[in-house]
Every structure is written in structure tokens, then in C-alpha cells.
Amino acid sequence: MMQRAFVFSSSNSISLQLSTPITPPVNAVFPERNRGWIAPYSPLQPPELRLRNYQRALPPLLCSGSDSVTNQQQMASQDERDPRISKISSVIRVIPDFPKPGILFQDITTLLLDIKAFRDTIDLFVERYRGKDISVVAGIEARGFIFGPPIALAIGAKFVPMRKPNKLPGEVISEEYSLEYGTDKMEMHVGAVQAGDRALIIDDLVATGGTLSAAIRLLERVGVHVVECACVIELPELKGRERLGDTPLFVLVSSA
Amino acid sequence: MSAYRDKDPRIHGIQSKIRVVPDFPKPGIMFQDITTLLLDPKAFKDTVDLFVERYKGKNISVVAGIEARGFIFGPPIALEIGAKFVPLRKPKKLPGKVISEEYVLEYGRDCLQMHVGAVEPGERALVVDDLIATGGTLCAAMNLLERVGAEVVECACVIELPDLKGRERLNGKPLYVLVESH
Numbered sequence: 001m002m003q004r005a006f007v008f009s010s011s012n013s014i015s016l017q018l019s020t021p022i023t024p025p026v027n028a029v030f031p032e033r034n035r036g037w038i039a040p041y042s043p044l045q046p047p048e049l050r051l052r053n054y055q056r057a058l059p060p061l062l063c064s065g066s067d068s069v070t071n072q073q074q075m076a077s078q079d080e081r082d083p084r085i086s087k088i089s090s091v092i093r094v095i096p097d098f099p100k101p102g103i104l105f106q107d108i109t110t111l112l113l114d115i116k117a118f119r120d121t122i123d124l125f126v127e128r129y130r131g132k133d134i135s136v137v138a139g140i141e142a143r144g145f146i147f148g149p150p151i152a153l154a155i156g157a158k159f160v161p162m163r164k165p166n167k168l169p170g171e172v173i174s175e176e177y178s179l180e181y182g183t184d185k186m187e188m189h190v191g192a193v194q195a196g197d198r199a200l201i202i203d204d205l206v207a208t209g210g211t212l213s214a215a216i217r218l219l220e221r222v223g224v225h226v227v228e229c230a231c232v233i234e235l236p237e238l239k240g241r242e243r244l245g246d247t248p249l250f251v252l253v254s255s256a
Numbered sequence: 257m258s259a260y261r262d263k264d265p266r267i268h269g270i271q272s273k274i275r276v277v278p279d280f281p282k283p284g285i286m287f288q289d290i291t292t293l294l295l296d297p298k299a300f301k302d303t304v305d306l307f308v309e310r311y312k313g314k315n316i317s318v319v320a321g322i323e324a325r326g327f328i329f330g331p332p333i334a335l336e337i338g339a340k341f342v343p344l345r346k347p348k349k350l351p352g353k354v355i356s357e358e359y360v361l362e363y364g365r366d367c368l369q370m371h372v373g374a375v376e377p378g379e380r381a382l383v384v385d386d387l388i389a390t391g392g393t394l395c396a397a398m399n400l401l402e403r404v405g406a407e408v409v410e411c412a413c414v415i416e417l418p419d420l421k422g423r424e425r426l427n428g429k430p431l432y433v434l435v436e437s438h
Binding site: 118 | 287325335
């Protein structure tokens with residue numbers, strides 16, 4: 001009998017994570033035929049699935065579109081979303097006709113007013129990325145600056161702000177990207193990241209994926225491996241996930 | 257008050273990670289760049305810890321962060337002390353109903369906004385930004401919070417430029433900084 005997949009939730013609150021070095025609990029993620037779950041890096045796991053292949057080792061909290069057999073099995077056996085998700089979803093405010101008529105704006109500022117929900121949001125990302133050798137968390141201005149730093153601090157990574165033009169004071173590299181009408185530019189400081197760094201890109205929301213894919217290109221140009229993009233919210237109808245190419249996307253809430 | 261003056265041993269490490277970029281955004285200005293601090297996980301953590309140690313257990317229910325670099329330091333502090341985080345933003349960024357506070361720049365004016373309903377009367381608030389210069393922005397932030405009946409307990413910044421006398425502009429409100437830059 002296949003046992004249920006679960007995400008091992010850390011019992012340590014953010015406060016402990018930030019101030020005390022602790023050994024994270026082992027995330028039991030791999031189904032073993034007869035005995036239940038085994039740790040991702042244990043010798044019982046086939047060698048090719050150990051270490052940096054964590055993407056298959058982590059069960060997606062939502063349907064992530066990954067079509068490996070292992071993930072499909074894990075999704076099939078996962079009967080419920082993490083209980084923290086529905087609360088997070090319920091405190092996001094939807095504002096019609098902002099910034100222009102017809103758009104339903106997903107406002108995360110109300111999430112930030114709910115202390116437990118904000119903490120749960122960060123915890124969900126930290127649980128996924130801790131112990132995975134992520135050296136960089138890149139946050140996209142400005143709402144990526146709210147979620148990125150707490151994650152970076154908890155997993156021991158650098159935080160790198162990706163900014164609109166003319167905000168960063170030092171030497172920058174730029175990447176242009178398309179908007180609905182016209183183009184915009186995203187910048188990063190030269191020297192903030194090194195070739196070989198493993199990075200996450202954080203933003204509050206992914207819509208068309210234009211901004212995220214510009215961030216991916218910026219980082220890849222300097223030899224960084226973008227492990228995953230992580231957002232609180234996805235608007236799946238805008239197909240942003242497809243625009244990210246090979247880079248996986250992880251989200252907490254999907255708003256169709 | 258400043259941790260700089262208290263000579264906490266972590267201060268030296270924090271100060272050494274702040275990069276000074278001359279002539280940005282215009283000639284003659286020595287820009288205090290905190291992005292290099294964010295590249296050092298220990299120094300960044302120490303920065304947050306110094307604020308958390310000061311404010312934890314003081315019944316602070318709101319941390320208001322000023323766009324955009326206040327968004328980097330404010331949320332980790334808020335999470336750690338169990339307070340809400342409220343972003344204070346440039347015009348037209350916040351999607352809901354807002355209240356606005358105008359303030360004077362060297363040339364011209366600017367405006368800071370906060371969502372209606374984010375903060376309630378009687379709440380105890382901190383205002384966080386990376387740096388205080390003339391104090392104009394912090395002053396506008398404090399006004400926004402006081403207009404909705406909150407009590408601004410203190411303003412907290414990583415860096416102060418004391419020669420610009422921002423501290424005096426805060427209407428007697430206390431200011432706490434980690435690093436002074438002359």
C-alpha cells in the first residue's frame with residue numbers, strides 16, 4: 001500500500017530559524033515500495049536521484065506541470081494541499097480594475113497584515129529550499145524584496161535585488177524585456193553573483209512570465225544556474241510557466 | 257541613539273560591508289550602497305538581529321517599511337517580532353484605497369502612500385528604511401501613521417548621515433541607527 005505523501009513541516013518558527021543554527025528535519029520524500037518514505041540523500045536512494053536532483057525529490061505542493069513519473073505518483077498520492085495554503089489564499093485581496101479596467105489585481109499587502117499567514121508563506125518556501133545548496137536569492141523589485149530576504153536569511157543565501165533602471169548605484173548589467181506596450185529593463189549589480197552560483201528567483205506573482213524570464217536571462221548570462229522560480233501567486237491562464245522554458249516554477253496559490 | 261555608539265561588536269562587520277559609490281545619483285553625492293551588505297549572509301543577519309533584539313517584546317504591532325529598500329529590512333524584522341508589515345509606497349503603486357502624505361524634496365515634491373485600513377488607531381509602529389538623510393521621507397512616513405491614530409515608537413535605519421540633521425526633523429521621535437556615515 002502506497003503511503004501518503006506529505007511535506008514535513010518544520011516545527012521551528014521563523015524566530016528559531018533566524019537566530020539559532022539548527023539541523024533541519026529530514027524531508028522524507030521518496031516512496032519506497034515496502035517501507036514507506038526514505039530521506040532524499042540516503043544511500044537507499046538511487047545515486048542519480050541524490051544530491052542536486054532535488055527537483056524530483058520534492059513533492060510539489062501544487063500541480064507543477066512536471067511530468068516525471070515520480071512526481072505524478074506523488075501528486076496522485078497527495079490528497080490535500082498543505083493546510084496553510086488555503087489560509088494564505090484567503091487573505092490575498094483581489095482588486096478589480098487596477099491598474100486598468102478589466103484587470104483583477106492580486107494584492108498581497110493584506111497577506112502581510114496577517115502575521116501567521118505571512119510567516120507560513122515564508123516557511124513554505126524555506127522548507128522547500130533549505131539544505132539544497134542555494135547560494136543566491138534574487139528578488140524582483142519591489143514586491144520580490146518583501147518575500148526574498150526572509151527566505152534568503154533562513155536558508156543562508158545572499159540576497160540580490162533585481163531593479164528597474166537607474167536605481168542601483170554601481171556598475172550594472174541590464175536585460176530588456178517586452179511589456180504589453182513597449183519594453184522595460186531589469187538591472188543587477190556586476191559582481192553580485194558568481195558563475196556557478198545556484199539561484200532562486202522570487203517575486204510575488206507570475207503573470208505572463210516576462211519579468212521572470214528576463215531575470216533568468218540576466219543570471220544565466222553570468223553563469224548562474226537558476227534552480228527554480230518561486231512566486232506566491234500564479235495566473236495560469238497567462239501561461240507564464242511556459243515562458244520560463246526549462247526553469248521550473250513553484251507557486252503556493254493558483255488564481256484562475 | 258545608535259548601535260554604532262554602543263559599539264556592539266557586530267557593527268564593525270556591518271559597516272565594512274556597506275559600499276560607498278561616489279557621484280550617485282549625481283556629482284558630489286557619496287551613495288551608501290547596502291546591496292553589498294545583503295551579499296554577506298552573516299552581516300545581513302546581524303543587521304536584522306540588532307533591530308530584533310531592540311524591538312522584540314515591546315508590543316510593536318506594525319513595522320512600516322519605506323519603498324523600496326525599507327522592504328528589504330522591514331519584513332524580516334516584522335516576522336521576527338510578530339508584527340504586521342505595511343509597505344509605504346510611491347504614488348499609484350498600491351492598488352486599494354490609500355491615504356497620501358506629500359513631502360518636499362531638494363527640487364520639487366514627492367508623495368508617500370499607505371493603504372487605508374492597514375493600520376488601526378492605537379497601534380504601536382516602527383518605521384524602517386535603509387538610510388536617513390534629511391529626514392523628509394521618514395517624516396512623511398511618521399505623519400501617515402499618526403494620521404490614522406498609530407503611535408510611532410521609533411524610526412529605525414541601518415545608516416544615518418548625521419551632517420544632514422535628519423534626526424532633528426523627526427519632531428522629537430526617537431531614531432535608532434546602526435551605522436553613522438560622515
